Amino acid sequence: MSTACVLVAAGSGTRLAAGSPKAFVVLDGRPLLVHAVERVLRAGVCDQLVLVVPDGRQQESTALVSGLPGAGGVVLRAVAGGVDRRSSVAAGLAALGDDVDVVLVHDAARCLTPPEQVLEVERAVRAGAPAVVPGVAVTDTVRAVAARAGGAAGPVDRASLRLVQTPQGFRRDVLEQAHGAAAEHGLPQALAATDDASLVELLGTPVTVVPGREEAFKVTRPLDLALASAVLAQEGA
Template identity: 50%
Template structure:
């Protein structure tokens, strides 16, 4: 390993400015609680526990940075890891870009993690960071797709949708986070790839648009995204099992 590789630090950016409408009315999704602790805190802990990560940047809802900072200060977090909170934008893409803007110069690897994936195991975080450190410009953790997937011609109003194709399941992967990047690659993607509407939900997809090779490392079944009420039930079950196994 060269001297440059040894001195390059890794940061995690957690965009947490979304409202999470699919979980229903109330607090933003990242601030919903699991076992009495906000999902965002679980997600920050998951990043901060990684041996690779020395800085976590939390991108808060616009106007909510002070509230999120106070929330994090109320919970125990690994002291070895610096945690910054900055206000976010109207889209996830804009929030990630604002998180990138505050990174110190010595950060060479960036992990982007969904606050709504609060239970990602630390081994998965470490594996993504290690793959970038070993030379991959963009890395995603992913799992094989269990269900048969159909491509359809979309219809509105609940009408039946014609099937127009069945992709080969063996070559499909369900992508998770954290997604890892060489910093220069991710910055270039956010500078050059402009997406309309809600912007990018997948930073690796932005890198693909630049022609950057993206590689997959094994994901984990516990890194699922908490999007709907049933996901909260599953997440509570995972936390209960971890407590029973003293892994919490």
């Protein structure tokens, strides 16, 4: 029995528009990928780490992180990602070793995710939950602007909503089955799914939400990089 982290880092970072794939954009002297891996390793729960990166950057990626504290005891692999996030996760799953029974799927773009969050998600899966996501409360007022399935246009009760983060933790068999079904059937709901928990839920598996953390925000647009820089400065203070 062992735990693996599939770190998806193969996106192009179109919205960040920083001139290189997002995981390789430098923050405080180090690529986002390195910040993300450093925090995953500090959690100390992963026996394997699969980096899913743009094709051609596999060697460079393992070299960037292999010297980080805690990397010594971890089986490290890097594979090429796919055209979308889902196929990148699938590429990572295909590279897992036989003994892995719990998988954490994490966005490199959530590069400042506290190690405690990684640990808590892993613990919740080990405690028996088949699928676990961290979620944070919504602080803005939310309004639906077009009629949705099962709902009308108008204000949405934010008390029942959570913004979903990563890492998301799964029993390996559950996650593999969900990705297999999504690839096989190409369901519209699967195509619309923006995370792994949504795929798992399509098969009827319940998803457990644990408290997320503000610092696990996703670097998506230029303003997020400014925020990340401020968070690092605060950590170092």
